[in-house]
Amino acid sequence: MAQKPSIPKGTRDFSPAEVAKRNYIIQIIKKHFKTYGFQPIETPSFENFDTLMGKYGEEGDRLIFKILNSGDFISKVDDVTYSSKKSGSLTPKISDKALRYDLTVPFARYVVMHQNEIDFPFKRYQIQPVWRADRPQKGRFREFYQCDADVVGANSLLQEVEFVQLYDAVFTDLGLKGTTVKINNRKVLSGIAEVIGAKHLLIDFTVALDKLDKIGEEKVKAEMLEKGISENAIAKAQPLFGMSGSASEQLGQLKDLLTDSEIGLEGVAELEEILNTIDTIGLQSAKLELDVTLARGLNYYTGAIFEVAAPDGVKMGSIGGGGRYDDLTGIFGLKDVSGVGISFGLDRIYLVLEELDLFPKSLDISLDVLCLNFGDREGLASLKLVSALRNLGLRADLYPTAAKFQKQLKYANKRGVPYVILLGEKELTEGTFVVKNMETGDQKAYTLENATEFAAEIN
RNA sequence: GUGGUUGUAGCUCAGCUGGUUAGAGCGCUGGAUUGUGGUUCCAGAGGUCGCCGGUUCGAACCCGGUCUUCCACCCCA
Numbered sequence: 417m418a419q420k421p422s423i424p425k426g427t428r429d430f431s432p433a434e435v436a437k438r439n440y441i442i443q444i445i446k447k448h449f450k451t452y453g454f455q456p457i458e459t460p461s462f463e464n465f466d467t468l469m470g471k472y473g474e475e476g477d478r479l480i481f482k483i484l485n486s487g488d489f490i491s492k493v494d495d496v497t498y499s500s501k502k503s504g505s506l507t508p509k510i511s512d513k514a515l516r517y518d519l520t521v522p523f524a525r526y527v528v529m530h531q532n533e534i535d536f537p538f539k540r541y542q543i544q545p546v547w548r549a550d551r552p553q554k555g556r557f558r559e560f561y562q563c564d565a566d567v568v569g570a571n572s573l574l575q576e577v578e579f580v581q582l583y584d585a586v587f588t589d590l591g592l593k594g595t596t597v598k599i600n601n602r603k604v605l606s607g608i609a610e611v612i613g614a615k616h617l618l619i620d621f622t623v624a625l626d627k628l629d630k631i632g633e634e635k636v637k638a639e640m641l642e643k644g645i646s647e648n649a650i651a652k653a654q655p656l657f658g659m660s661g662s663a664s665e666q667l668g669q670l671k672d673l674l675t676d677s678e679i680g681l682e683g684v685a686e687l688e689e690i691l692n693t694i695d696t697i698g699l700q701s702a703k704l705e706l707d708v709t710l711a712r713g714l715n716y717y718t719g720a721i722f723e724v725a726a727p728d729g730v731k732m733g734s735i736g737g738g739g740r741y742d743d744l745t746g747i748f749g750l751k752d753v754s755g756v757g758i759s760f761g762l763d764r765i766y767l768v769l770e771e772l773d774l775f776p777k778s779l780d781i782s783l784d785v786l787c788l789n790f791g792d793r794e795g796l797a798s799l800k801l802v803s804a805l806r807n808l809g810l811r812a813d814l815y816p817t818a819a820k821f822q823k824q825l826k827y828a829n830k831r832g833v834p835y836v837i838l839l840g841e842k843e844l845t846e847g848t849f850v851v852k853n854m855e856t857g858d859q860k861a862y863t864l865e866n867a868t869e870f871a872a873e874i875n
Numbered sequence: 876g877u878g879g880u881u882g883u884a885g886c887u888c889a890g891c892u893g894g895u896u897a898g899a900g901c902g903c904u905g906g907a908u909u910g911u912g913g914u915u916c917c918a919g920a921g922g923u924c925g926c927c928g929g930u931u932c933g934a935a936c937c938c939g940g941u942c943u944u945c946c947a948c949c950c951c952a
Contacts (some may be wrong), residue, residue: 422925422942422943425942425943425944473950475949475950475951476950476951478876478950479950479951518952546952548950548951548952550949550950550951551876551949551950552944552945553945553946553947554945554946555952556950556951556952557952560952561952562952563952623950712951723952724952733951733952734951734952735952736952737951737952759952760952761951761952762952763952764952765952788910788911790910820909821908821909821910821911821912822908822911822912823912824911824912825911825912825913826912826913827912828912829912829913830912836911836912838910838911840910841910842910852911852912854912854913857911857912857913859911
């Protein structure tokens with residue numbers, strides 16, 4: 417009995433129309449990556465277990481897809497570990513490989529392994545799928561694409577500025593107006609944690625703070641309390657909850673709050689410089705916004721943090737994110753190499769463009785011209801004509817069988833082919849072919865020797 | 876990982892307090908129309924009611940389990 421086919425939860429098949437749209441987005445992102453001087457690399461879809469584990473926090477470890485070892489892996493586990501039934505200690509013994517969780521950590525690994533062949537500063541881009549063992553939701557999949565651009569070996573804040581411009585360039589080109597690039601700085605968050613006396617609870621503090629616009633002040637404070645941050649400390653952080661006004665006003669408030677924190681003031685200065693530079697240069701369609709509550713869970717970020725929100729009114733999580741990480745390669749043994757990078761969430765951008773109907777209509781056309789098939793004799797002449805059109809760069813096809821006229825036209829109609837060629841007995845004897853415009857219904861004859869004339873007209 | 880939700884024809888969905896042969900629209904196939912598609916008309920095909928088990932004389936409907944969908948949390952692109 418045939419089994420009912422299915423695909424794993426959170427994965428998808430892509431139809432020709434969907435692939436066309438996805439390629440359209442990728443091609444635009446790639447174009448801008450290249451014009452900004454980034455070079456492509458690719459890394460394996462799975463890495464060593466130890467390369468990935470521990471880089472994304474406790475939650476991240478849970479969401480990494482582990483690959484079971486080959487062979488009789490269970491017999492190699494010692495009895496104590498086996499009978500303890502603890503996944504945490506058993507997993508490393510039965511799995512030594514895991515699917516890529518993001519593109520940043522594999523890149524850091526790549527940089528360390530190839531440090532002697534890389535010219536720093538190294539700007540690379542990478543467009544590949546990543547996997548997360550998450551529970552699917554709208555815009556959240558277990559297999560999805562990230563499009564990353566990172567620079568390593570450059571400390572200059574100009575890199576941050578450049579990434580804001582890059583975001584703006586890509587979203588402008590995609591016709592996606594009104595995106596917001598939110599920026600914050602980990603040093604500011606560290607500074608705040610420091611001055612309120614919750615330095616050791618930085619992660620818990622930022623994770624809670626990050627939810628401010630979503631769950632409100634009271635609930636954020638409740639969560640902080642629950643995580644062990646004292647009432648006194650929360651009171652000291654009070655200015656954060658009421659931050660408002662322009663970026664420079666907010667920066668002023670931050671300076672007051674952080675007067676006793678060297679690192680905090682450093683963060684403020686960095687933000688100030690990035691915001692001022694962008695202000696001077698200007699952006700096309702995006703806006704850059706300071707958001708002191710922006711945290712981002714990934715704990716390898718040390719400086720600037722970015723997150724991109726879709727235009728107002730589109731219900732979608734962030735469509736991009738990134739930041740600076742000063743010591744990611746340090747974990748793999750290469751010290752003092754700073755990196756900054758951003759990521760575009762292809763699958764979410766797709767959903768947003770779809771919702772706002774921003775895909776070019778031309779993407780629906782997968783074939784420029786279809787030649788109808790009238791039989792063997794006409795078919796031969798048609799095949800020659802189609803070959804000639806293909807050589808001219810047109811997407812051309814010959815209907816494979818001499819099916820009923822109506823059936824062939826219906827097929828052309830459903831494929832959305834704009835032009836159909838009729839080359840029947842009459843045309844064959846006259847040495848011509850007739851082109852039918854499927855939209856208007858108009859028909860026009862051309863001589864067979866002069867296929868270029870037709871090709872030129874529709875281009 | 877926690878809580879909830881969904882599943883009936885290729886698609887979108889009806890289907891009453893459990894009751895005979897489970898319906899509609901769209902799509903599909905054929906015909907009206909053997910050189911003219913989109914519109915119209917006619918006819919037809921297509922369903923283990925997600926899967927497994929239970930209750931019942933009888934289950935698409937009630938119960939349990941499981942998978943899937945979507946949502947909230949966690950977290951994130």
